Amino acid sequence: MCRFATLLFSLLLPLASHAACEDPAKGIDEQRFVPINGIEQWVTIKGARCGNPVVLMVHGGPGNPLTPMADAMYGPWQKDFTVVHWDQRGSGMTYGRKPPAEDEPLTMEQLTADGIALAEYVKGYLGKRKLLLWGSSWGSMLGIQMAHARPELFDAYIGAVQVVSYKENELAMYTRLLQLARDANDTDSIGKLEALGAPPWKNPRAFGIVRRVDRKYEALKSDAPPAAWRKFDPLYTTPKYEADYEAGEDYSFFKFVGPQGDGMFSRYDLYRMGTRFALPVYFVMGQEDILSSPVVARRYFDAIEAPHKRFIVVPRAGHDPNEAGLAAQYQALRDAAALAR
Numbered sequence: 001m002c003r004f005a006t007l008l009f010s011l012l013l014p015l016a017s018h019a020a021c022e023d024p025a026k027g028i029d030e031q032r033f034v035p036i037n038g039i040e041q042w043v044t045i046k047g048a049r050c051g052n053p054v055v056l057m058v059h060g061g062p063g064n065p066l067t068p069m070a071d072a073m074y075g076p077w078q079k080d081f082t083v084v085h086w087d088q089r090g091s092g093m094t095y096g097r098k099p100p101a102e103d104e105p106l107t108m109e110q111l112t113a114d115g116i117a118l119a120e121y122v123k124g125y126l127g128k129r130k131l132l133l134w135g136s137s138w139g140s141m142l143g144i145q146m147a148h149a150r151p152e153l154f155d156a157y158i159g160a161v162q163v164v165s166y167k168e169n170e171l172a173m174y175t176r177l178l179q180l181a182r183d184a185n186d187t188d189s190i191g192k193l194e195a196l197g198a199p200p201w202k203n204p205r206a207f208g209i210v211r212r213v214d215r216k217y218e219a220l221k222s223d224a225p226p227a228a229w230r231k232f233d234p235l236y237t238t239p240k241y242e243a244d245y246e247a248g249e250d251y252s253f254f255k256f257v258g259p260q261g262d263g264m265f266s267r268y269d270l271y272r273m274g275t276r277f278a279l280p281v282y283f284v285m286g287q288e289d290i291l292s293s294p295v296v297a298r299r300y301f302d303a304i305e306a307p308h309k310r311f312i313v314v315p316r317a318g319h320d321p322n323e324a325g326l327a328a329q330y331q332a333l334r335d336a337a338a339l340a341r
Helices: 003-011 067-079 092-097 108-126 138-149 166-183 187-196 206-221 239-257 294-303 323-340
Strands: 028-036 039-047 054-058 082-086 131-136 154-160 281-286 309-314
Touching (some): 028 092, 039 067, 039 108, 067 082, 092 239, 108 131, 154 323, 166 294, 281 294
Parallel strands (some): 054 131, 131 154
Antiparallel strands (some): 028 039, 039 082
16 A cells, blocks of 8 residues: 555544544644545644634635645644634545546535534534634635524634625626726737626636636735745645646536536525624625625625624735735634634
């Protein structure tokens, strides 16, 4: 048996085989597959002290797990929090464990149920009554569904670069980018955007085309992330993992956009879900974010009824994470944890 296969076998031992976090001063560093709603899903749990609050991180994409760069990006958070990362169904290590068929469905309802099951599991395993829930980009779409459905599981919800609505976010992004391209006399971007026309789009490649233009313009006014963040942990640099990551990204993103623009995103609208929350809600938005516009997010946020809510705008930050954005998210988590005491 190869070394990597042996490692994975050892990580599959049941989590309940030993007690976790009995000593609040003890640290925890675990990574393994956990049975969740019929499939084994990859979960990592790391923190300097078991007595610290727990944060369940819901990654973006869909299909872009944070686990490969979790220590590089979020390692400092482990001093004050026990940080739980999860490769969602159809992503990363979870995808590689049992790759789904191309025609196998992937739905928001299914992923929400997975996230809730994981939250219940983590709460029981770590001996915590509640925990903080963090979601970014696609993870904000999934995380806020989890928070709304089962608020008693969480101390607070923190939405980073919160997406609100397929219709509103796509139209705002397209309109803003077309105006920026015209102001800059950027004929290449103008041509691409005008060829697609305004959303909704039936071309499954349309979102990716617009997103590349979006990244170009956001980069002009936001600070780049450190290069060290792009370095994967050695566990995630094997040829198999790299192939699984790419395949999972393709599979999940196709389910997101759909073959005729009719995927998960096309049915997403937080206003239909509702605006009443039984837990504190924080939105942390990049001022230069074009994809998940802070203007669009603010309209929904203002309609929210919650025990406590806060809207934070970060200068020089766009949709993709950078140091200023992560610092603001970390502070929101600190504030939410203090409020929950």
